[in-house]
Structure formats: structure tokens, C-alpha cells
Amino acid sequence: MDIKEIRSLIKMVMETDISEFELENAEEKIKIKRGGAQEIVHYQGAQQFPMTQHFSGQPAPVPVADTSTAVVPAPVAEKGEGITSPIVGTFYWAPAPDAPPYVEVGQVVEKGQVLCIIEAMKLMNEIEADYRCRILKICKENAQPVEFADLLFVVEPV
Amino acid sequence: MFHKILIANRGEIALRIIRACKELGIKTVAVYSTADRDSLHVRLADESVCIGPPPTLQSYLNINAIISAAELTDAEAIHPGYGFLAENSAFAEICENCGITFIGPTSEIMRLMGDKISARQAVIKEGVPILPGTKEGVKDGNEAIKIARKIGFPVIIKATAGGGGRGMKIVHSPATLQNAFATARAEAQAGFGNPEVYIEKYCLQPRHVEIQIVADKHGNVIYLGERDCSIQRRHQKLIEEAPSSAATPQLRKAMGDAAVRAARAVGYNSVGTMEFLVDKENNFYFMEMNTRIQVEHPVTEMVTGIDIVREQIRSAAGLKLRYGQSDIKISGHAIECRINAEDPVSFTPSPGKITAYHTPGGLGVRVDSFVYDQYTVLPHYDSLIAKLIVHAETRNDAIKRMARALDEYIIEGIKTTIPFHKRVMASKEFIEGNVDTGFIDRVVLE
Numbered sequence: 001m002d003i004k005e006i007r008s009l010i011k012m013v014m015e016t017d018i019s020e021f022e023l024e025n026a027e028e029k030i031k032i033k034r035g036g037a038q039e040i041v042h043y044q045g046a047q048q049f050p051m052t053q054h055f056s057g058q059p060a061p062v063p064v065a066d067t068s069t070a071v072v073p074a075p076v077a078e079k080g081e082g083i084t085s086p087i088v089g090t091f092y093w094a095p096a097p098d099a100p101p102y103v104e105v106g107q108v109v110e111k112g113q114v115l116c117i118i119e120a121m122k123l124m125n126e127i128e129a130d131y132r133c134r135i136l137k138i139c140k141e142n143a144q145p146v147e148f149a150d151l152l153f154v155v156e157p158v
Numbered sequence: 159m160f161h162k163i164l165i166a167n168r169g170e171i172a173l174r175i176i177r178a179c180k181e182l183g184i185k186t187v188a189v190y191s192t193a194d195r196d197s198l199h200v201r202l203a204d205e206s207v208c209i210g211p212p213p214t215l216q217s218y219l220n221i222n223a224i225i226s227a228a229e230l231t232d233a234e235a236i237h238p239g240y241g242f243l244a245e246n247s248a249f250a251e252i253c254e255n256c257g258i259t260f261i262g263p264t265s266e267i268m269r270l271m272g273d274k275i276s277a278r279q280a281v282i283k284e285g286v287p288i289l290p291g292t293k294e295g296v297k298d299g300n301e302a303i304k305i306a307r308k309i310g311f312p313v314i315i316k317a318t319a320g321g322g323g324r325g326m327k328i329v330h331s332p333a334t335l336q337n338a339f340a341t342a343r344a345e346a347q348a349g350f351g352n353p354e355v356y357i358e359k360y361c362l363q364p365r366h367v368e369i370q371i372v373a374d375k376h377g378n379v380i381y382l383g384e385r386d387c388s389i390q391r392r393h394q395k396l397i398e399e400a401p402s403s404a405a406t407p408q409l410r411k412a413m414g415d416a417a418v419r420a421a422r423a424v425g426y427n428s429v430g431t432m433e434f435l436v437d438k439e440n441n442f443y444f445m446e447m448n449t450r451i452q453v454e455h456p457v458t459e460m461v462t463g464i465d466i467v468r469e470q471i472r473s474a475a476g477l478k479l480r481y482g483q484s485d486i487k488i489s490g491h492a493i494e495c496r497i498n499a500e501d502p503v504s505f506t507p508s509p510g511k512i513t514a515y516h517t518p519g520g521l522g523v524r525v526d527s528f529v530y531d532q533y534t535v536l537p538h539y540d541s542l543i544a545k546l547i548v549h550a551e552t553r554n555d556a557i558k559r560m561a562r563a564l565d566e567y568i569i570e571g572i573k574t575t576i577p578f579h580k581r582v583m584a585s586k587e588f589i590e591g592n593v594d595t596g597f598i599d600r601v602v603l604e
Contacts, residue, residue: 088209088226120226121256145230147208148223149192 006030080136083153086127089120091140091152108134108158115153118146133157159475160184160235160259164228165199167239168218170528170545171451172199175237178467187231189224191217193536198528205231212538218242221249228258235259235474241540244450245272261474263428263449270424271447275318275356281420281444289435289443291358299336305357306335312360315339317346324393325349328360363596364435366390367402367442369417370458372469375427378479381414382462383488385431385454388593389582391505396575396598397582398454398494400461403553403591404436413442418483420447429455429470453496453545456526460492460549490549491556495564495579497527497544499535502577509537513571518563522549522556535572543574553591557583 013021013032021032085091093101093116102114109115114126115135133155140152164187165175172188176199179186188203193212200206207227210217217223219242228236236258238244250265262268271277275295278288290309295318296302306313306329315338317325327342329335339355347353365388373379386402387395401410417432431452433445455466464481473479499508515531527544529535535543548563550556561583564576582588587601 088207088223088230090230121222121229147227148210148217149208 080154080156081133082151083115083127083129083155085118085146085148085150085152087118087120087125088147089118089125089145091142091144091146092117092119092124093138093140093142103135103138103153105135105138108132109155116140127152129155131157159477160471162187162204162231162233163235163237163261163471164189164224164231164233165203165237165239166218166224167237167242167244168194168197168199168528168539170526170542171239171453172197173202173528174526175239175467176202178465178471181465182468182471184471187227187233189218189227191538193538196533198530198533207231212536214242214539221246221252225252225256225258229256233258235261235471237261237471238450240450240452245448247272259474261428261470263426263430267424267426268449271430271449273318274316274320274446275354277447278444280424281416281447284416284419284423286416286420286444287442289358289361289445292356295354295356296339299339302339302357303332303335306332309357309359312362313357314360315342315355315357317342317350317352318354318356319350319352320346325355326393361435361437361443363594364388364437365402365404365594366395366433366445367404367413367436368431368433368452369413370429370431370452370455370466371417371421371426372429372464372466372473372479372481373421373426374473374479375476376478377422379418379421379426380479380481380483380486381417382458382464382466382486384410384413385457386593387454388595389588389597390595391598395454396496397579398457399553399556399593400457400492401488402436403593404440406440409436409440409442416442416444420444428473429466453542454494456524456545456547457492457494460522460524460547461488461490462486463489490551491553492547492549493556493560494545494547495560496542496575497546497567497569497579498541498575499543499572500541500575501573502575505575507537507541508573509535509541510572511535512569514568515570516566516568518546518566520563522559523563524548529569543569546579554589557589 010032023030102116103109109129111129111131113129115129116127118125118127135153135155137154140146162185163179165172166189176186186203188200188206189209190197190200190206191210191212209223209227210220236253243249245268247265247268250260250268253260270280282288292305312328312330315327325346327338329338342355343353346355367384367386369384370382371379383400384402384405385398385400387398389397413434429451431448434442435445436442451467451470459466500506501508511534512529517525524547525544529543546563548556548559550559564580567576585601
């Protein structure tokens with residue numbers, strides 16, 4: 001299940017009277033529970049580490065990292081390391097709306113290479129790789145709001 | 159009225175503001191450092207944004223992160239609480255430039271009243287009494303000696319940009335003045351980035367009495383009576399009361415009218431507090447104005463029945479004050495004890511995990527706190543963990559009620575100043591109302 005599918009499921013729950021929804025198959029399990037102003041989503045999948053997301057009923061959720069692991073940096077259960085946001089702003093994966101993204105999953109990036117832009121107060125901040133690594137996962141959608149210490153990428157040193 | 163407010167603060171005041179917003183139907187955004195992830199204000203807000211690591215400079219003082227968070231969440235207004243950015247005129251100005259309403263006075267007024275010298279000059283014009291002293295900064299040691307002799311010893315040398323009790327030197331005789339003057343300037347430079355100092359007459363063991371004012375953006379200003387905050391340790395308030403046992407109705411009216419006159423003259427348009435020293439003859443002298451909501455506002459709320467944070471938000475939203483001065487009645491007596499995570503004798507900070515927590519209750523008891531059972535008090539921020547406030551018909555009843563409530567209050571796992579407050583409530587001097595700024599040294603250190 002990718003983030004788009006999870007989003008659709010949450011939307012479905014929010015738009016109906018469903019108070020609790022659970023889906024389980026061989027590979028993954030997802031539970032969505034309505035709790036007052038917040039929807040609570042527990043997702044446990046084969047590749048993912050267990051993660052709890054709190055959505056406050058608005059289109060662009062502000063994710064909260066897993067409370068059982070350290071936040072900064074974010075170690076991933078399976079493999080790889082996390083690159084987290086150093087500032088509050090909006091994540092963009094390309095330098096311009098019609099330009100190709102800075103990086104793709106599987107790509108190897110050099111130290112100092114720009115991975116993404118976080119826009120804050122009309123300033124474009126380039127986020128660079130601290131070391132040579134391979135991109136395992138891009139954790140944010142284009143134009144998604146990010147907080148300090150939010151997980152942006154999962155990478156493995158190369 | 160605002161649709162959404164971002165609270166640029168933490169701890170008990172963040173909670174206080176969230177509560178007022180909820181009752182007004184306003185959505186709330188909490189900001190927090192990574193250390194405050196499990197804090198109550200984050201849990202109770204509608205939305206939250208992590209803005210930085212634990213150090214305050216990178217989180218609660220991080221203007222960029224806070225403004226970004228407001229823009230991301232579409233907050234129309236920011237409430238700064240107290241401390242942190244609450245009296246930072248640069249922050250207020252940035253909010254103004256970004257089209258975000260800063261819940262407080264304008265940056266211009268903050269600059270005027272935040273500088274002790276310009277504040278004194280502003281209120282003198284309105285006939286508000288000030289302590290004999292310099293109207294401008296003192297240039298050098300020779301001028302200092304001349305001024306001090308004219309005022310009469312003892313004098314106190316204060317940093318223009320100082321506050322919170324820092325950057326002050328008491329001088330009892332001419333012999334030590336030059337040295338003290340030079341040292342004061344050096345300390346002011348180091349502590350506040352501005353070496354300018356001024357000199358005032360030093361009052362022996364005065365009372366610290368402050369007037370709460372509320373103003374709207376339409377020129378209406380009222381005062382909500384006074385608070386006595388004389389019980390202080392190293393200029394940090396520990397216990398506050400309303401009304402002051404020193405205030406006669408005449409004194410209250412004189413101070414209140416003076417405060418309103420000065421506020422109106424500078425065009426004040428939010429809540430604020432004017433601090434006065436009251437000497438043994440009940441003469442009052444202007445000290446400084448605080449252009450923010452204050453820690454001890456609950457005691458005024460208890461005796462007037464008015465929600466001061468609500469009025470502050472309403473005023474920021476452009477609504478007119480609903481009360482005239484004649485609507486304000488002081489009823490009964492309120493006391494607040496600041497409960498700090500500190501050793502009750504040495505006042506050394508005592509952060510750590512709260513292993514048992516139970517708050518007092520019953521008639522006339524109010525607890526403003528953000529801690530809870532199993533919460534870990536952090537070492538990064540100030541030590542205030544709770545405010546215990548009681549309200550009763552008379553001062554004696556309030557003292558008995560506070561003593562009873564302190565007995566019920568359980569906070570285990572860390573040290574707190576609850577035993578200190580119990581000692582004060584039982585002390586003859588406090589019960590007799592002999593409270594002035596020398597109280598702690600006299601009564602508690604024996």
C-alpha cells in the first residue's frame with residue numbers, strides 16, 4: 001500500500017460515519033480510528049517500520065514521527081538512515097513545477113548534492129546530502145508541509 | 159474574530175491560551191521543540207508543528223520557524239504568551255509585515271515601553287509619579303556621583319535594557335559609587351548588549367504593586383485592580399495576591415487612574431501591567447510597564463471574574479471592550495503560589511520524572527499546570543510547573559484555603575517548592591500582611 005492508497009482510505013473514513021476501520025492481508029495491516037478531532041492511523045507493512053500518524057482533519061496532514069524511536073536522526077527498522085528536515089517549510093522535490101525532480105529512488109547521490117528544496121518564508125532552502133548515499137525512499141509528497149525533524153528521505157551510505 | 163491562532167509558547171501559558179481559544183471557537187496551533195513532543199499543550203491543540211531542537215534559540219525563539227509554521231497552518235494571529243518573544247518588538251514587526259496579527263500592542267509601543275528610560279519619559283508626561291532619578295542614561299562616573307548626591311543615598315543603578323531583576327546594583331555610599339557604576343555598565347553590555355544605565359532612588363523594602371490594564375483598539379482603557387507581588391527571591395516573583403493588603407480604595411484609584419492615563423497617552427491597545435513601588439508611606443512610583451499577559455494574571459481573574467486572555471484576544475481581533483470602569487468590581491481575595499521544580503530550601507532546579515501527581519480541588523481552588531502523572535520535567539526550560547490559585551471571601555480565608563490546597567497537592571519524583579509555600583502560609587508575618595520585597599530574607603531564611 002502506498003501513501004496515496006492510505007490517503008484514499010482515510011478520506012473514505014472521514015467522509016462516512018465509520019468510526020473504526022481495519023484491513024489486513026498477508027503483507028500488511030492498517031487500522032484507522034476516529035477519535036474526536038483527530039483520525040489515528042496505525043500502519044504496519046512488510047517494508048515499513050511501525051508508524052503512527054495523526055491527521056487533524058485537514059487536507060495536508062502534519063505527520064508525527066514514531067514515538068518509540070529517536071526522532072533526530074531517524075533510524076529505520078529494516079535498513080538505511082533517515083534524512084530529516086532542519087527547518088519548518090514546504091517540501092519540493094524539483095527546482096521548479098515543470099522541472100525534473102532532484103533525485104529518484106535508487107539513485108546514488110554525492111556528498112553536497114541537492115536532494116530537495118524546503119521553502120520557508122519565500123526563501124528556497126536547498127537540502128544537501130551529507131555523504132555519498134543511495135536514495136531508498138522519498139518520504140514526502142511534492143508541496144507537502146514539513147516540520148523540524150520530519151523524515152524526508154531514507155538513504156543508505158554508499 | 160480569528161479563525162485560527164498559533165501559540166508561540168509552551169508550558170502552562172500555552173495551555174491557558176489554548177483554553178481561551180477553545181471557548182471562543184478558535185482553532186489552535188501549537189509549536190514545540192523536539193523535547194516537548196509529549197507536552198500537554200501539543201496534545202490539546204488542534205494542530206501542532208515541530209519547530210526545532212530543545213535549545214530555545216533554535217525553537218521557541220526561532221522567529222523564522224514560528225512564522226513558517228503560521229504560514230503553513232494558515233494561522234491569522236500569533237499569541238506570544240509571556241517570556242520568549244512576547245516583548246520582542248522585532249518579532250511583532252515581522253508579524254505585522256507578514257500580515258499576521260500579533261496578539262499584543264504594536265511593535266512601536268513595545269519599543270517605547272520596553273526601554274526603561276523612554277517608558278519613564280512617556281509616563282512622566284502624564285503626571286505619573288516616578289522615583290527620583292535620571293530621565294536619561296548616565297554618561298559617566300562624574301555625572302553619576304552628582305546625580306546620586308542630588309537624589310540622596312542609597313541609590314540603585316539599573317540597566318536601561320535590563321529586566322527580570324537583572325543588571326541592578328544598589329549603592330549605599332559615595333565611596334563605592336564610581337566602581338559600581340563602571341561594573342554596572344560592563345554587566346549591562348554583557349547581559350543585554352547595551353551598556354546604558356540610569357540611577358534611581360533606592361526604596362528600602364518597598365512593596366511591589368502592579369496594575370492590570372485592558373485596552374482595545376478603539377481608545378478604551380480600563381484597569382482591573384492591583385496585584386501585590388512583593389514576595390520575590392532575587393527579583394523572581396513567588397507568591398502574588400489580589401487585592402494588595404496595602405491598597406486603600408484611594409490608593410487603588412490613584413494608581414489605576416495613573417496607569418490608564420499613561421496607557422491611553424501612548425495609544426496602548428492590548429492587555430498590559432504597570433508596575434509600581436509603594437513605600438512605607440503609601441507613596442507609589444512607576445517602575446516599568448510589561449506589554450504582555452503576565453504569569454500572575456489569574457489572581458486578577460479570580461477577584462474580578464474577567465477572563466483576561468479572552469479580552470486580550472477579543473481586543474486583538476478589533477472588538478470593543480465590553481466593560482466600562484464602573485463595571486469592574488473587586489470581590490474577595492485571591493492568592494497564587496508558583497510551584498517550581500526546585501528544591502524548597504536552596505531553590506536549585508530539580509527536573510525529572512513525576513512519579514505521582516494529584517491536584518487539589520474544592521471550592522475556590524484553581525490549578526494552572528501542564529504537567530501530569532509520569533510526565534518528565536525538562537531541564538531545558540524554566541522551572542515553573544504549576545500555578546496554584548485560591549479565591550476566598552477574605553484574605554485570612556484565602557490563606558487557610560491555600561494551606562489546605564498545598565496539603566492536598568501531591569507531586570512526587572521531583573523536588574518542588576510546595577514546602578516553601580506551606581511555610582509562608584503558616585508564617586505570622588505573612589498572615590499579618592507584612593509583605594514587602596524584603597520578606598523572603600526576613601522570614602524564610604531564618
